[in-house]
Structure formats: structure tokens, C-alpha cells
Amino acid sequence: MEITPLTPKRGEKPPIEEKKERISRKRVTKKELMKRVKELEEALRTERERAETYLRQLKYAKADLENLRKMVKRQVEEAVRSGNERLIRELLVVLDDLELALEAGGKAGDREALMEGVEMVLRKFRKILESEGLKPIEALGRPFNPDLHEAVMRVEDPDRPEGVVVEEVRRGYMLRGKVIRPSMVKVSVNPRREEKEGARDG
Structure with missing residues (x-):
């Protein structure tokens, strides 16, 4: 202890x-x-x-x-x-x-x-x-624009540049800046240019 x-x-x-x-x-x-x-x-x-x-x-x-x-x-x-x-x-x-x-x-x-x-x-x-706010789309004589135009036919025209609207089949419209109906158009095709391109390809 x-x-x-x-x-x-x-x-x-x-x-x-x-x-x-x-x-x-x-x-x-x-x-x-x-x-x-x-x-x-x-x-x-x-x-x-x-x-x-x-x-x-x-x-x-x-x-x-x-x-x-x-x-x-x-x-x-x-x-x-x-x-x-x-x-x-x-x-x-x-x-x-x-x-x-x-x-x-x-x-x-x-x-x-x-x-x-x-x-x-x-x-x-x-x-x-x-x-x-409805406005017609300008088409005749203008360059073809797929956002504004709908091509229904291609027309040979040696006096016009390629891809120009030569005829408006049905007028298109925009509503407040938005396309609600594109223009139905005929677009120019230059045969001389196609011939040159064909010759170059050949």
C-alpha cells in the first residue's frame, strides 16, 4: 500500500x-x-x-x-x-x-x-x-434572294446578268419586317455564261 x-x-x-x-x-x-x-x-x-x-x-x-x-x-x-x-x-x-x-x-x-x-x-x-405594317417585296429587276423570292422558272436572257428577277408571277409581302409570303418569280439565266462554263468543264 x-x-x-x-x-x-x-x-x-x-x-x-x-x-x-x-x-x-x-x-x-x-x-x-x-x-x-x-x-x-x-x-x-x-x-x-x-x-x-x-x-x-x-x-x-x-x-x-x-x-x-x-x-x-x-x-x-x-x-x-x-x-x-x-x-x-x-x-x-x-x-x-x-x-x-x-x-x-x-x-x-x-x-x-x-x-x-x-x-x-x-x-x-x-x-x-x-x-x-404590310409592305410588298421589291422583286422585279432585283438580284434573286432566296429569303425573299421563290424561283418558279429560269429564263434565258443574254442581255441580263445571271440571277436577276425578270418577272414577278405573284407578289410577295412582309408584315412588320417579317416575310409572310415570298414573291414567286422568274429568274434570268445567261446562256453565254453557261456556254463558257460548259466549255471550261469540257
């Missing part, structure tokens, strides 16, 4: 004081740990509340965005309907004028009067379409 000396060596603490210090150190560590746990629990609770707030805000924003999308869709549909109604009302005026021109030409039996009436209606009709 080891006997602990009652008098400690120089620089050493008595055994009883050292034991008390170890116990005190353990108690402080546990207290600090509990405090840290509480701090973490509080931080976690705060972050959960913040996340729930963000989630609610996100749901509200999503609902607002969906409502805005529906509203814009309704407005676009209404604008299209209103635009169609306005255009139809303007075209009804053209229809009225055309009926009057045919009626007047039929009564008078005058072909020239009938033609003048129809030309007047055609001018009014074109004006309405132009006000909506």
Missing part, C-alpha cells in the same frame, strides 16, 4: 487541492458545453424561422408571377381580339365600297366606271393593309 506524503514536494499542490481543481474544471467544461448547445439550438431555430419566411415569400412571389402571366395572356388575347375587330371594321368599309362600285357599274353598264370604282377600292384596301 502506497502512502501519500502529507507534505507535498516543493512546487507541487497538495493532493486534495489538485483533486478539487480537476472537479471544478470538469464542471466548468460541462457548463460551457450546455451553454454552447443552447446557443446552437437558438441559432438553428432562428435559421428555421428565416427559411420558413423565405419559403413563404417564394410561394407568394411564385403566385404573383403566375397571376401576372395570366393577366398578360388575357391582355394579349384581348388585344388580338380588339385588333381583329378593328381590322374587320376597316375592311367592312372596303367591302361596302366594292359592293357599291359593282352596283354602280352594273346599273350604268359602263366598264370604265366599274374599273375606276374597283381601283378606288383597291387603293383603300392597300392603304389599310399598309397601316397594319
Whole structure:
């Protein structure tokens, strides 16, 4: 059996004081740990509340965005309907004028009067379409452009350069800068050039 000396060596603490210090150190560590746990629990609770707030805000924003999308869709549909109604009302005026021109030409039996009436209606009709952004595509005498023109025939013409529109079969149109119908055209082919190319190939 080891006997602990009652008098400690120089620089050493008595055994009883050292034991008390170890116990005190353990108690402080546990207290600090509990405090840290509480701090973490509080931080976690705060972050959960913040996340729930963000989630609610996100749901509200999503609902607002969906409502805005529906509203814009309704407005676009209404604008299209209103635009169609306005255009139809303007075209009804053209229809009225055309009926009057045919009626007047039929009564008078005058072909020239009938033609003048129809030309007047055609001018009014074109004006309405132009006000909506419709423009004819320039084709005759222009270089063939596949984005604007549709070639239906090739015509030999020694007096013209290769690939020029020599005849417009059906007029093409653009609506607000977009091709809605290409021009159907006949395109020049220079026979001399083909002969030269044939001779070079041979």
C-alpha cells in the first residue's frame, strides 16, 4: 500500500487541492458545453424561422408571377381580339365600297366606271393593309434572294446578268419586317455564261 506524503514536494499542490481543481474544471467544461448547445439550438431555430419566411415569400412571389402571366395572356388575347375587330371594321368599309362600285357599274353598264370604282377600292384596301405594317417585296429587276423570292422558272436572257428577277408571277409581302409570303418569280439565266462554263468543264 502506497502512502501519500502529507507534505507535498516543493512546487507541487497538495493532493486534495489538485483533486478539487480537476472537479471544478470538469464542471466548468460541462457548463460551457450546455451553454454552447443552447446557443446552437437558438441559432438553428432562428435559421428555421428565416427559411420558413423565405419559403413563404417564394410561394407568394411564385403566385404573383403566375397571376401576372395570366393577366398578360388575357391582355394579349384581348388585344388580338380588339385588333381583329378593328381590322374587320376597316375592311367592312372596303367591302361596302366594292359592293357599291359593282352596283354602280352594273346599273350604268359602263366598264370604265366599274374599273375606276374597283381601283378606288383597291387603293383603300392597300392603304389599310399598309397601316397594319404590310409592305410588298421589291422583286422585279432585283438580284434573286432566296429569303425573299421563290424561283418558279429560269429564263434565258443574254442581255441580263445571271440571277436577276425578270418577272414577278405573284407578289410577295412582309408584315412588320417579317416575310409572310415570298414573291414567286422568274429568274434570268445567261446562256453565254453557261456556254463558257460548259466549255471550261469540257
